[in-house]
Amino acid sequence: MTIVEAPSLTALRDPLPAGRDTAIDFLRAVCVAGVVLLHAIMVGVTVVDGSPVFANASDGSWWIVPVSWVLQVMPLFFIIGGFAGYISFRRMQARGGAAASFIAARVRRLLRPALFAIGIVGAALSALSIAGVPADIIAVAGFRYSQPLWFLAVFLGCQALLPALAKAHSRRPLITVGSLVAAALAVDALRAITGFEWVGFLNLAFVWLALQQIGFFLADGTIDGLSRRARVIAGAVASITLVGAFTTGVYSPDLIANINPPTGALLLVGVVHLSAVSLLRDRIDAFSRRPAPAALAAFVNRRTMTIYLWHMPTLLAMAGICAMASLGSGIALPEPSTLAWWVSRPLWLATALTLTAAIAVAFTRVETQPSPPATDSTRRIAIAAALGVASVVLLLVAGTTVLTAALAVGGMLLSQRLARRSHQTAGGESVADLVRVA
Known part of the structure; x- marks a missing residue:
């Protein structure tokens, strides 16, 4: 008697998609815009007793x-x-590329615009100090600038581990995730x-690695292979569980509070997002091919890290200009969460998006310029990735000052x-051609 072994989970998956995925590119652009808008609406600036006060407008609101x-x-x-990284790594493997080369390309793509931005911010802080700006205001500006950089450290760490986790995914996908x-x-329980x-x-590692790993299932066709009913049920169960966790006090209903430090609530949010995206994938894809969405996706994806790195300095500069204008004119700035403050938010948000986009255009080449060939040395790239993460962590822990920058x-x-x-070797190719990152 012949025993026919059931195919493994990986064997049932669809081949990797060919070309760019316009729906995913569009969603990435929307995410970047969402981050800028979220941080912009959280900026609070007032003048108290003749001195500017910079605070988080959402505190206690x-x-x-x-x-x-x-x-x-x-x-x-x-x-x-995870989706983009998994596909990019698999394609690199198909061309005979090594895991070290994949990680090296990530390191160079993520850190090159970062060191440029951090260098300029450090120089700006030095200039403010020389100009006589109070040290406490400079310290607050350096602290606020550092806060969003957690993403750079965590994303770089996750991408550096992607080849190893992709290998684990191919062998034991469900056990790994x-x-x-x-x-x-x-x-969460221990905390x-x-x-x-x-x-x-500790969940700066586990939560974000788990979400990246979930992206592998979208990339290899596993999610699309599920029935619509199964995806609806998964999203509904995650939503109900999330609401239950909020009402019982397990997690805060403020999803910003659940990011510092990260909690399991973000995993549930990720499942809800994934369920919605998979169910609406065809509609998102059709919409993303229209001229305006396609232009947005092309603009943002070419400058993802530049936008992320420069939106906070833009917001800080806007807050500083508003404070100086108030001090010079005697016109009081509206208190956060008041009616006057909300009325001014559309103009504030539109200005933040416009100025960030303009700066991103000016510095596009920093992110997209050709890069020399990446190393294939495992030891060198391990040190490079660790050093890159440590450099960002320094700013997170100590704040951005002239010295730490x-x-x-x-x-x-x-x-x-x-x-x-x-x-x-001659003919180094553009890192943007080597890999596209979220």
């Missing part, structure tokens, strides 16, 4: 809860990152039981050098 439900797009962002999810939930808040920061730039320059092939 009721409106951040519904706003966070709409604009908390980071779970989808990391799922898209299940282990990451279980680890994330265990961290709740012990009361030690620092424990939650200089140290971070130095570390990133060394990381870039390590990611570069020791003996170059």
Whole structure:
């Protein structure tokens, strides 16, 4: 008797999609715009006793809860990152490329615009100090600038681990993602039981790695292979569980609070996002091919990291200009969450988007310029990735100052050098052609 072995989960998957996925490109652009809008609406600037006060406008406000439900797009962002990274790595493998070369390309693509931006910010802080701006205001500006950089450190770490996790996915897909999810939930439980808040920061690894891993299932066709009913049920169960976790106090209904440190609530949000995207994929794809959405996707995807890195300096500059204008004219700035403040928000948000886009255009070449061949040395790239992450973590822990910016730039320059092939060959290709990142 012949025993026919059932095909494995990986054997049932569709081949990798050919060409660009316009729906995913459009969603990535929407996510980037959502991040800029979220951070822009959280900026609060007033003048008290003749001194500017910069604060988080959402602190203690009721409106951040519904706003966070709409604009908390980071779970989808990391799922898209997993989707794009998995496809890019598989294609590189098909061409005979090594995992080290994939990671090196990621390191160079992510850190090159970062070291440029951080260097300019450090120089700007030095100029403000020389101009006599109070040290406490400069410190607040440096701290606010550093906050969004967590994404750079975490995303770089996740992408550096992607080849190893892609290999695990090909062998034990459910066990791999299940282990990451279980680890994330265990961290939440340990944090709740012990009361030690620092424990939650372990989920900077587990939550975001799990969401990236979920993106692999979208990339290899597993999600699309499920019935519509199964995807509807998955999204509904995740939604009901999320609401239950909010009402019982397990997680805060403010999804911004669930990002620092990350919690399992973001995993549920990711499942809801993934369910909606998979069910509406055809409509999103058709819409993304229209001229306006296609132009938005092309603009943002060419400048993703530049937009992310420069939107906070733009917001800080806008806040500073408003404070100086108020001090000079005597016209009071509206208090956050008041009617006058809300009336001024559309103009504020439109200005933030416009100025960020203009800066991104000016610095496009920093992100897209040709890059020399990447190293294929596992040891060199491991050091390069670790050094790049450590450089960003320095800014997160100590804040951005002239000194920390200089140290971070130095570390990133060394990381870039390590990611570069020791003996170059002619005809280095553009890193934007090597890999597209979320």
